[in-house]
Amino acid sequence: MSSVAKMIETIENEMDAESPEANPEHLRMVEALLFAASEPLDQKALSTSLPEGADLPGLLKALEAAYEKRGVNLCRVAGKYQFRTASDLAFLLRKEQPEQKRLSKAAIETLSIISYHQPVTRAEIEDIRGVAMSKGTIDILMEIGWIKIRGRKRTPGRPVTYGTTEAFLVQFGLESVAHLPGLDELKAAGFLEAIPPSGFDVPNPSDELSADEDPYDPNEPEMATGSVNLDEA
Amino acid sequence: MSSVAKMIETIENEMDAESPEANPEHLRMVEALLFAASEPLDQKALSTSLPEGADLPGLLKALEAAYEKRGVNLCRVAGKYQFRTASDLAFLLRKEQPEQKRLSKAAIETLSIISYHQPVTRAEIEDIRGVAMSKGTIDILMEIGWIKIRGRKRTPGRPVTYGTTEAFLVQFGLESVAHLPGLDELKAAGFLEAIPPSGFDVPNPSDELSADEDPYDPNEPEMATGSVNLDEA
């Protein structure tokens, strides 16, 4: 038997083990739907196109396994599914693209802080970076579409809170913000808390509104948030 | 063994037979290149990205065979290669999307006049509305299926008469056009002022052919109806 055949045999065995009942016709359908789409699809979008009674979770698992070692993989991003080229083949495909005017160091750092600390206010970002933020930093990240205004914190002044978007997850290939690299270590070290570690009450970055956060209402008049770092000044 | 596994076994056997030497790493590369390409690639374009000595014809044959029965096929178009969703699954890539609309002001006014005054000619509608009607208005109502041509009026020019359809009754929740509210009911319901302008009469619409109306014969040669009001002028 050739090596290709062996490879496929492995896939077959995996598929056999993981989803003994995946219907091959349904598998073809999910494959075609995901392949044709330009955007990641969620289970709801997929299931509306499948015959009733199709075991979508089983089919997705089977596909994931079948493509695991291929040049194209089935990836989970932002809770959705998308075929993407295998990351180890980046060298083959990498394109020098005019990246969004190369983000500044400040913008990159702000993006990371927002992603790990969300929901987070401007003042909290400034506290972490120890420097007042220039107006453009948040704007640029909003313009690229990686961050959004999530809500307002129930603290004096009701400052708006920032969080990351689905486009951010898609761009960085993350299934959810809970899958951010090194999140657990940062959490364990207490660096995601607003104040120095004292207890074990560690907040998770989460897309859900947090307990002291209200949903954002764009019609609510903006309060002055100021840019002075009140904590240390 | 499951049916999926059997399917893959078939592929494996085919591949085994056709390309006993396809290098699995090279296969992954071709797969990724074809997947990510925005247009079909020819062998020359593919081979520049592959390591030297790769057996491109063999790889393509192996891929073609591997994907033959899948939801995605490797297709040859004009001597170039491209992944496409399987043609028998094209129905999946069609989506029905409900869309809610509202009639334009002119259309709903015209419809209301047709419903009350049927059988009514175009000239009569224009006379009641006091404005010339754009050709589109009647067309839209016909296309939706709420009005139809009922007959012809026995007047010079034999203009066609319009009336409402059963679909109209269904949409507006009426049992019959005779159930449309009369003058007093319109007043009571607040649609009309207590003292309507003089000359405001509300007809009793009916589905039956009226005395001066002939049934519509679609084969009768159409006379020019124009926008000149032949009836009343």
Place this chain on the structure above:
Amino acid sequence: MTQAENFDDFESAAIVRDDEALLVQVDGFEGPLDLLLTLARNQKVDIAKISILKLADQYLEFIESAKKLNLELAADYLVMAAWLAYLKSRLVLPQEKGPDGEPTADEMATRLRWRLQRLDAMRAASTRLMGRERLDRDVFGRGDPEPVNVIKLRTYKDTMYDLLTAYATDRARKLGGKTYRPEMAPVLAIEEARERLERMLGRISDWSALTTLLPFEWTGGARRRSAVASTLLAALEMARDGKVELQQMAPFAEIFVRDGRRGPDTTTSEASAPGA
């Protein structure tokens, strides 16, 4: 980020530090905390165990040399310098709580250390995040996605109400030249009340009962209620703007209005307020 990257564009204003041959320029830093972190890294020990005293000295030394070179220092660098000088002075003194339960010097040092660690950790996370395989740079989706053909299923929202409104309106307009208009609720607009009150200001002599200022046509029934409410609101708005003064002697008692733009002698006339 390496030192070289940080400073290579700033030769003109660079400071050469003899001890570490460190090229330093203020503009290269993202604020005082970034500068502190760089200095802390130069101590080459775990930031958790860094000597804050030594760090404070380094920072103050840096600020001094920057001053000597007449470099423009942003205010927050100086604020940090003052704070570190204060911390330093307290660190060498016996530990005790500051005024108003202010944390001890050790607690302040711990907090600074922790902030440096956190910034350091976030920088590392940032590097990891940006190092991920990125879509359309390292990994790619389908290059030639196949469009989904959307078939629009059109439905109409128009209801019987729309049909009848259209019919009645259209016919009435044609026949009577009138359009259907729902009867207006008897409400006096606040703007209208305010406009009226403003016009009357010059003519109000001293304290006048609010209810005597209502428009004549609005003095009966439901119209009166609306007029009283709107005139009161208008008067409150004007009182806020200093255009009138209001007085009410008891809950639910008559409310009096007078021109608020009179002289400073207003206190004396208070006594003459009616109903007092």
